[in-house]
Amino acid sequence: MSKYLPLWPDQASTMAGQVDALYIYLLLVAGVMTGLIYIAVTVLAIKYRRKPGQDAHQIEGSTILEITWSIIPFGVMLTFFIWGAVLYFKERTPPADSTEVYVVAKQWMWKVEHMEGQREINQLHVPTGQDIKLIMTSQDVIHSFFIPAFRIKQDVLPGRYTTAWFKATKPGRYHLFCAEYCGTNHSGMGGDIVVMEPQEYAVWMAGGPSAPLPETGKQLFASLGCSTCHRFDVQGRGPNLQGVYNKPVLLEDGRTVIADENYVRESILNPTAKIVSGFKPVMPTFQGIVSDEQLNALVAYVKSLNQPPTGTAGLQQPAAAPAQPQNTQVQ
Amino acid sequence: MASAAIPANQTPKTNYLTNGYGLKSWLLTTDHKRIAVLYLISVTVFFFLGGFFAMLIRLELLTPQGDLMQADSYNKVFTMHGMIMVFFFLIPVVPAVLGNFLVPIMIGAKDLAFPRINLLSWYLYIIAGTLFLHCMLIGGVDTGWTFYTPYSTVGSNTNVVEAGLAVFIAGFSSIFTGLNFIVTIHRMRAPGLTWDRLPLFIWANYATSIIMVLGTPVVAITIVLVAVERLFHLGIFDPKLGGDPLLFQHLFWFYSHPAVYIMILPSMGVVSELITCFSRKRIFGYKFIALSSVAIAVLGFLVWAHHMFVAGISLYAAMIFSFLTFFIGVPSAIKVFNWTATLYRGSISYATPMLYAFGFIGLFTIGGLTGLFLATLGIDVHVTDTYFVVAHFHYVMVGGVLMGYLGGMHFWWPKISGRMYPEGWAKLSALLVFVGFNLTFFPQFILGYVGMPRRYWQYPDEFQVLNVLSTAGSSVLAVGYLLPMIYFLWSLRYGPIAEANPWNAAGLEWQTTSPPPTFNFDETPVVTWEAYNYDEIAPKELEAPVGR
CATH class of the missing domain: 1.10.760.10 (Cytochrome c-like domain)
Incomplete structure (x- = not known):
């Protein structure tokens, strides 16, 4: 990718290639359609330009043509819909065993908390090859968590959690942008996604002081x-x-x-x-x-509390936890 | 053609322009044509104001650093640009200027059904516009034209309520216009002018009016709710007060998505008039084009949540709205195909209005097809809220709406002003607009896909070259837009006197004088023919282009 004239974003997640494949398909179809219409208009406009002694030939229309050029484009659009919906389903469904990271947005910064207790501001360190699920909320207005190189974007709302997930594939440093307008420093509310090899990541993570x-x-x-x-x-x-x-x-x-x-x-x-x-x-x-x-x-x-007593974080469970007592529900 | 109400060669003593000269004769007029001229002047002022803000945006984005203005100023500038262009230019421009002037004449009526309400609608527009200008002068507003909550209710400390009030009032101006058109088209058509003989411009304005009447009240209510939460801290949208910020987006887009059809449909109507006249053809597939306008108006109300695919709506809701959005692609495609087919075996002239119609097809095709990218869920996640969206809606709203409007202005200028515009300059401006437009907005598609978010005051260095290209294009575009204003004004004094029907066009508006008399026709025309009966009207046979 050229540094000064980027024509394509980095591909650094498992989703990036899949989104690009669909995008290329759309570009091809749209390119062909645009080409057909431009050529048709140009050719017809030149061929039937006004000439002496040559009158227009009146044609009322053709129902068969109308049906044809309604159904064929709609059929093509259905392929867009289905492919797009399948991809969206993947984008919106984090794998069950994802590593969870909490993100709190506020004007105008991103605060990140790892399960191990590491905290970051305007940075997110992640290892390659691991599913990461982001659990996000905002303290004030709506923001949007956008990593172009991963092709993911999710609005971050006050008063509730929204989630997104990705699996990074290529070590490097990528842009994090806020994509929903949020006031004065909206364009400054960005940061870096640092993708590391798992060993490197483990070293980085071990440097953290906080409790899980x-x-x-x-x-x-x-x-x-x-x-x-x-x-x-x-x-x-x-x-x-x-x-x-x-x-x-x-x-x-x-x-x-x-x-x-x-x-x-x-x-x-x-x-x-x-x-x-x-x-x-x-x-x-x-x-x-x-x-x-x-x-x-x-x-x-x-x-x-859902995990067995030998859970990763080493949280002890009450010794005599009853199997499923009555009213085991959150209030 | 049969039944011309006024013989083309006989100029009456007074026309609507010479019937009274004082300021009062204009400000208290109930003549739809004079009101159209009042609208023409006012929307032009707002267009150039909005354009001025657009140039400020492009200049700021020449460099990656925010250096021309402060971040807050930039946020206000893009907000002003959006609000002015959407609410004070694009929504009223074609219906209130060309529609106001032409709807009664095209159906053989003396005026709109409610001439006083028509004047009231202009006054509401002016009150709204003045309020908005005042709001701008006391510090402006910075919410973006979309007023997203909770930023607009608790985040912003600018004049949100006043700007909202201006939009609220402007909304009533368009409700009144829509109401007037619906009643007029139903009740005041000339004898013999059945629905299947109506010009497609009338069909388009009819469909638009339905959206104006049904949709605008929703945005009005929504803005009231924003004001109530902002002023009285009633929890409607802010979760801290127990509200739901997504509710706002649903309500806002329930109007604001159909609103883009308010903008584009009338221009589509204009294009149907231009293509038939300048290829001397009946329109290909009249019924399909007419009904596709109505289909767009109806389907337009069912797709609003496609603006919210990453906003936090449920997975399955997103899928349904994506599916419905593809449906609306069909009637839009039908129109483009039918216009193209109309050219087949025509007798095509390259007069300026036709160049704009070609430009419309060219830009709307790209705008429409990129809309399909955004309707595709998996792609929308990446490109929404980036410059891809900015490019897409400028292709439709500026490329589409403005090409149609300018084409229509050139086509009907002889009728409105009684003068011809200079054809050479007009062709040059049509070319500049087309080229400048593509230079400005095409790079933004690339910019969006590589990841530049919209509404950014500063941006990473690697986006600079594409931004510079876009800014360079915008200067060409600006010249293209300034030229018509200059030569239209020039032609008022120096342009050759226009004939009643300089294009030998079909349509009742060409059967009265240029400019028309106050009551349009001396006697009510009787219509016995279908629209676009160009086989019955001789073309201007290869004469030197009129007006040179």
């Missing part, structure tokens, strides 16, 4: 007093949180929701929004009490 994110969450869980109601040993005033993450939860109003990241988040900030069946709306809101970073740690902790 779920561990931070566990401490918060205790210090904020969550553990007094959400107990693991006996039935507390709130549901036992073990094993609830990503499972269906029956609500007091009869609906069932999946206890995903957004549900856990909402249950902390706005506990009475979706009450778990069999519980009372007694939990106070933590809106304004926990920051977005602390929320991420709490969510990471709740998620870690």
